[in-house]
Amino acid sequence: MSLLHWAILSPFIMALFVPFFYKYFRKIHTGWFVLILPIILFTYFFQFISETMNGRNIYETVPWIPSIGINFSAYLDGLGLLFALLITGIGALVILYSIYYLSKEKEALHNFYIYLLMFMGAMLGVVLSDNVLVLYTFWELTSLSSFLLIGYWYQREKSRYGAQKSMLITVFGGLAMLAGFILLSIMTNTFSIREMISQVATLPEHTLFIPAMLLVLLGAFTKSAQFPFHIWLPDAMEAPTPVSAYLHSATMVKAGIYLVARFSPIFAGSFEWFWIVSSVGIITLFWGSFTAVKQTDLKSILAFSTISQLGMIMSLLGLGSAALHYDHLDKNIYMAATVAAVFHLINHATFKGSLFMVVGIVDHETGTRDIRKLGGLMGVMPITFTLAVIGTFAMAGIPPFNGFLSKEMFFTGVVNAAKLGIFNMETWGLLFPIIAWIASVFTFIYSMILVFKTFTGNYQPEKLDVKPHEAPIGMLIPPIILASLVIIFGPFANILSQSIIEPAMASIQPSLLGENGTYHVHLYYWHGWNIEIFMTMGVIALGTIMFITLLKWSKIYDVFPKRLTLNKLYDGGLVALERSSYKLNKFYMTGFIRDYLVMIFAFMIVVLLSSLFIKDAFAFTTTNSAPIGIYEVVLALVMVAATVAILFAKSRLTSIISLGVVGYSVSLFFVLFRAPDLALTQLIVETVSVALFLLCFYHLPELKLKPKPLSFRLPNLVISLGVGTVVTLLALSANGTKLFDSISSYFVEASYKEAGGKNMVNVILVDFRGFDTLFEIAVLCIAALGIFTMIRLRLTRGKEG
């Protein structure tokens, strides 16, 4: 175990101690103890920047289940480090924020911090694992801890609903991803991602390549809330705001992005990858920003905004994969899209985290998040307002914040994509810049709604439950830090380019490294008068007009029928699933034993008959058959007559007597076929059982004592004839194909020589196979005891009385 492993596991270890802190230091907010860990981890990971900048990656492995190749291998490269820094950095800020957000008197803090630490450890494990199965383990742990965090206020119905929804969707994707990983490991014969990447040259020809890619993408899309799996994210907003800020904007929803980036070296060369990733991303981008405008709850706006921004990053990763087809060019313009993806990933984490915290402050100080009740808070909460302006303007892509730069780079990416000469992009490529531009307009609109509807306009104190005031300074520090990063990463973006983005690019597109094994990324804040700047100006102009005239055109949202929304589809689907499985169970679990017997026998007929004919197993020969004598024929006729008499008898007594006839004829058969022991036993046993039947008959209740013949049912006839035919066919074929001689000659020789007996049947019963007899008499004892207890111990006798 190296230090890196301990760093991944440390949140889990810390989580073990949280209940003790909570119990024994009640005076101090538990969060303060927890806060120490992410700060240490952040500084620990920060020192690796100089390593990865120089292209040195850290690989440490510890055997976990070495017999099947599962090792806990930690791999720290540019991409992993970027995510690890995001997780620990924003984790520290969120914990600081939560100390002021959650009351130490009213809340179950130990639960909260245990879940949060679990999540942090799991997330670190996801981004730093090299073994796919370990990655999957941590992946499911993030789903689980996210489920617990969403349902933190489990008394509320909506929290439970949201938690369940996110659990179902992300676990569905997680299982699909597991299947994808297994397919990958079948193709490459390894669980290590690095070794998979080293075999990438031969993979695309493999038949499992496309299924594996689709399954892995399914996992990534569900986790990253891509269309149409985005529906869980708005419902996850029932979680406490620090959770929303941490999980549902900065870290967990980016796990899917991480997965796509991590597996880019394997899949990105293919046509399907380019199309699926970029088009799903761009659809999500548009749908998220379009839907965000109509929301009235601040956190819902942010949720849809997160969906839309994640779609943007996803589509950039897809578009960037086109670069792999142009490696002969010196200046590969398509690489810019991947750079933009990584850059926007960082930017989004900063401004979205700060926005969630701002919304949490507004919620905390006013008691509501509904924009129809809010307004005019600018004078009351000036710092919060400033922070909100910085965050939303960055989100809308307005200079001088970092969002402007990443939006410009995004436009560069989509405009370049329209010029692509491959993958049929000549025809469809133009759609990319158009959709991206429209989506940006909507992004601008909801960003403006977010800040201006909350902080400007009429101040309506009568609609608020509490009197609003500025938040405590501790609550403001985390968003202030994030907002200052938003500003710094704008004009001074190049401090990221060498330290973070270049190593991350080296992980995403390792085949495109330059001469000295590194990328050269340079971010220009001002890039001259080109098409992107005009597009941004158009976004701002049209967005402003549309924001002002919002009330006039917002009716278009009502045009779309409410019944056809994805949420309705999900809810209806769940109900339909439950109902149909209930109906299915109700259909075949009737509670009638005759129905079950019909199923069992029908199944038996189908399986045996079909295997008999598919295997061509029916064989009928008379070579093994003995000659048939007159006694056998007569006896068989008697038996058939008695059997038929049972079926058509009017009274039960006739049936019982006929059954006795069958039994005695069987014992006569035993006599004919020279089995005296069997004949003796059969005679007595038949007598006893007929007597018992008569006893049952005598005690039948008098209510329904109307003797009537067996009623006729066609299915029963068909099935009984079928069973009879099948068994006869089987017996005939078994008799027709005797593959080897019987072992009975041994018993004939040995019964006197070795066991000293001349009655071979008895010698077999007590000597050669005495073990069977021992347990047969045990069965008899059990039966006797059963009858004894059933009759003697009737505990309900008095009650029924």
Add this chain to the structure above:
Amino acid sequence: MKTNDLILQTVTKIIIFLILAFSLHLFFAGHYTPGGGFIGGLMTAAALVLLLLAFDAKTVNKIFPIDFIQVAAIGLLIAVLTGIGSFFFDVPFLTQTFGYFDLPILGKTGLATAVLFDIGVYLVVIGVTMTIIQTIGEDE
């Protein structure tokens, strides 16, 4: 009217010894001719059933003051013990052996350990059959 079962009871008194003797014969001859513990036990039980039919359950209980569940249990125990006995001779479970001995009256006789096992079977069958019939018979 009180039924008079004189003929039945008298015949029973005579015939029951025949049945019992026959059942013992079946049991002991089992190793050489048809018969054995199972059929012998059933036949003994049949004799007892005949007693039950001719007399009532109380009388039978007076003649044979036996708990038949215990008979079955003892039979099972004997069967298991004969199996365990083979461990003392360092052979597998339920290994049987036999030998010929010159007995005082019977002369040269074959004795097999399998008969011990068969005694277990015999007792179990009697016990089980009688338990079932008595239990059902005494039920109201």
